[in-house]
Amino acid sequence: MPDDKNTPRDTSASTKAGASTKTGAGPRVRTIPDGDNRPRLVCPDCDYIQYENPLIVVGAVASWEGKILLCRRAIEPRKGYWTMPAGYLELNEAAAHGAVRETREEACAEIEIDALLAVYNIPRISQVQLIYRATLVSPDCAPGEESEEVALFDWDRIPWDDLAFPSVIWALNHYDEVRDQAVFAARTNALDNAWGEISRD
Amino acid sequence: MPDDKNTPRDTSASTKAGASTKTGAGPRVRTIPDGDNRPRLVCPDCDYIQYENPLIVVGAVASWEGKILLCRRAIEPRKGYWTMPAGYLELNEAAAHGAVRETREEACAEIEIDALLAVYNIPRISQVQLIYRATLVSPDCAPGEESEEVALFDWDRIPWDDLAFPSVIWALNHYDEVRDQAVFAARTNALDNAWGEISRD
Numbered sequence: 001m002p003d004d005k006n007t008p009r010d011t012s013a014s015t016k017a018g019a020s021t022k023t024g025a026g027p028r029v030r031t032i033p034d035g036d037n038r039p040r041l042v043c044p045d046c047d048y049i050q051y052e053n054p055l056i057v058v059g060a061v062a063s064w065e066g067k068i069l070l071c072r073r074a075i076e077p078r079k080g081y082w083t084m085p086a087g088y089l090e091l092n093e094a095a096a097h098g099a100v101r102e103t104r105e106e107a108c109a110e111i112e113i114d115a116l117l118a119v120y121n122i123p124r125i126s127q128v129q130l131i132y133r134a135t136l137v138s139p140d141c142a143p144g145e146e147s148e149e150v151a152l153f154d155w156d157r158i159p160w161d162d163l164a165f166p167s168v169i170w171a172l173n174h175y176d177e178v179r180d181q182a183v184f185a186a187r188t189n190a191l192d193n194a195w196g197e198i199s200r201d
Numbered sequence: 202m203p204d205d206k207n208t209p210r211d212t213s214a215s216t217k218a219g220a221s222t223k224t225g226a227g228p229r230v231r232t233i234p235d236g237d238n239r240p241r242l243v244c245p246d247c248d249y250i251q252y253e254n255p256l257i258v259v260g261a262v263a264s265w266e267g268k269i270l271l272c273r274r275a276i277e278p279r280k281g282y283w284t285m286p287a288g289y290l291e292l293n294e295a296a297a298h299g300a301v302r303e304t305r306e307e308a309c310a311e312i313e314i315d316a317l318l319a320v321y322n323i324p325r326i327s328q329v330q331l332i333y334r335a336t337l338v339s340p341d342c343a344p345g346e347e348s349e350e351v352a353l354f355d356w357d358r359i360p361w362d363d364l365a366f367p368s369v370i371w372a373l374n375h376y377d378e379v380r381d382q383a384v385f386a387a388r389t390n391a392l393d394n395a396w397g398e399i400s401r402d
Contacts, residue, residue: 026249038291045247048227054290056255056329089255090239094322095329096389116320116387119331121295128257128296130320130329186317186387188297 026050054126058098059086061175062111064136067152068172071106073164074148081164084171085109086129095130103134107150109141118174118187120167131171133178227251255327259299260287262376263312265337268353269373272307274365275349282365285372286310287330296331304335308351310342319375319388321368332372334379 027041027050041050061084062069070082085103089095096113103111111134120129141150153159155176163169167189174187228242228251242251262285263270271283286304290296297314304312312335321330342351354360356377364370368390375388 025247026244043227043247043249046226046244048244048249050251052292053254054257054292054294056257089329091253091255091327092324093255093327094324095320096322097324116389119296119317119320119387121297123293123295123298126292126294128290128331183384183386185384186320188317 052126054128056089056095056098057086057127057129058089058095058102058132059084059129059171060099060103060111060113060132060134061117061171062103062109062134062136063175064139064152067139067154068158068175069103069107069109069111069136069141070151070153070158071143071147072149072151073146074143075146078164080148081162082159083164083168084131086131086167089130096132099130099132099134104144106144106147107141108144109150110137111135112137115178115182115184116186117178118171118189120170120189122167122189129167131167131174133175253327255329257290257296257299258287258328258330259290259296259303259333260285260330260372261300261304261312261314261333261335262318262372263304263310263335263337264376265340265353268340268355269359269376270304270308270310270312270337270342271352271354271359272344272348273350273352274347275344276347279365281349282363283360284365284369285332287332287368290331297333300331300333300335305345307345307348308342309345310351311338312336313338316383316385317387318379319372319390321371321390323368323390330368332368332375334376 027043027048029042029044030039031042032039033042033049041052042048069085071085072082073079085106087102087106089098099113100111103109113132113134115133116130117133118131120131122129139152141152143150158172170189177187178184228244228249230243230245231240232243233240234243234250242253243249270286272286273283274280286307288303290299300314301312304310314333314335316334317331318334319332321332323330340353342353344351359373371390378388379385
C-alpha cells in the first residue's frame with residue numbers, strides 16, 4: 001500500500017513486512033498452517049510462515065509558545081504535504097521514546113512528552129497510532145532527511161488544506177480540544193468512539 | 202521468548218513473527234540490507250528480508266457489579282496463573298475490537314468498552330499493550346480454549362500472588378486507581394511515567 005493516504009511513512013507493506021530481491025522468492029502462498037485458524041503467507045520453498053501483525057505508528061503534536069511543529073514531507077506518500085512528526089515504532093522501543101526519536105529525525109527538534117493525546121485505529125491498513133502531546137525544549141528545528149521543510153505554525157496559520165493524512169487533522173483537532181486540560185482521556189477516531197456499538201459486534 | 206513472563210500469550214517470537222518446519226529454513230542471517238540503517242533477518246537462500254516490528258497486545262479489565270473477570274491460563278507461559286483477557290491484535294482489527302474478541306475467546310464473556318485504561322510498554326520484548334476498562338453485559342462467563350478456569354473476583358479476593366504477568370498487576374492497580382473516575386489520563390508503566398527523563402535521552 002505505498003500510495004495509501006493513511007500511511008504516514010513510505011515504509012509500505014512490501015518494505016516493512018518483508019521484501020526479497022529475487023522474484024517470486026519468500027513467503028507468497030496464503031494458507032492456514034497446521035494448528036492455526038487464520039490464513040498466513042507461507043514460503044513454498046522452505047515452509048517459512050510469515051506472520052503479519054498490525055504496525056504501531058508513534059508521533060507527537062509538539063508546540064513552542066503556542067505554535068505547532070509540522071513537517072513538509074520529502075517522501076511519498078503525500079510528498080509536499082504537512083504532517084506532525086510520526087513514524088513506525090522500532091523494536092525494543094517504548095512508544096513515547098519513538099515519538100521523541102521521530103521528532104528528532106524528521107524535524108531535528110527536541111521535545112518533552114506531556115501526555116498521550118490519542119490512539120487512532122486504521123484497521124484497513126492494520127495500523128494503530130499512538131500520538132503524544134509534547135512541548136519543544138527550544139524553537140530550534142530543521143528539516144530531517146524525510147522532510148522538505150519544517151516550521152512552527154500559529155494555530156490560525158495551520159495549512160489545513162495541505163495536511164498529509166486524516167490522522168494529522170484528527171490529532172491537531174484533538175490537541176486543540178484538550179489545549180487547556182492537564183488531565184484528559186486519550187482521544188480516538190470515530191471507529192473507536194462508537195465503543196458501545198463495536199463492543200457487541 | 203516462549204518463557205518470557207511478560208508475554209501474555211504462548212504466541213512467542215518464533216510462532217508469531219515467523220516459523221518454518223524445515224530446519225535452518227527461512228530468514229536467519231542478521232545483516233543491514235542495502236538502503237536500510239538497522240540489521241534485519243535475511244534468508245540466505247532467497248534474500249527475503251524479514252522485518253520485525255513491535256507487537257500490540259490488547260486486553261480488558263472487565264467488571265460485573267464490582268467483581269473483576271480473570272482467566273486462569275491453560276497454556277504456557279504462566280500456565281495456571283491468572284490474567285485479564287488479553288492477546289495479540291489481529292490484522293485489520295481496531296484495538297478495542299481486539300479486546301472484545303480476546304474476552305470472548307478466553308472467557309466466553311461479552312463486554313462493553315468504557316475507556317482506555319492504560320498503555321504499557323515492554324520494550325525488552327518489543328510489546329505495546331493497550332488495556333481497556335470494560336463492563337460485562339451479564340455475569341455469564343466460561344473458560345475458552347486458552348483458559349482452565351474463569352471467575353469474577355471480589356476486589357479483596359483477587360489472587361495477587363498468582364497473577365500471570367506484571368502487566369496484570371499494573372492493570373488491576375490502575376483500574377482501582379481510576380475506579381471512580383469517568384475521565385482520566387490513560388495510565389502507563391514506570392518506564393513511560395518518567396517522560397521528563399526519557400524524552401531527552
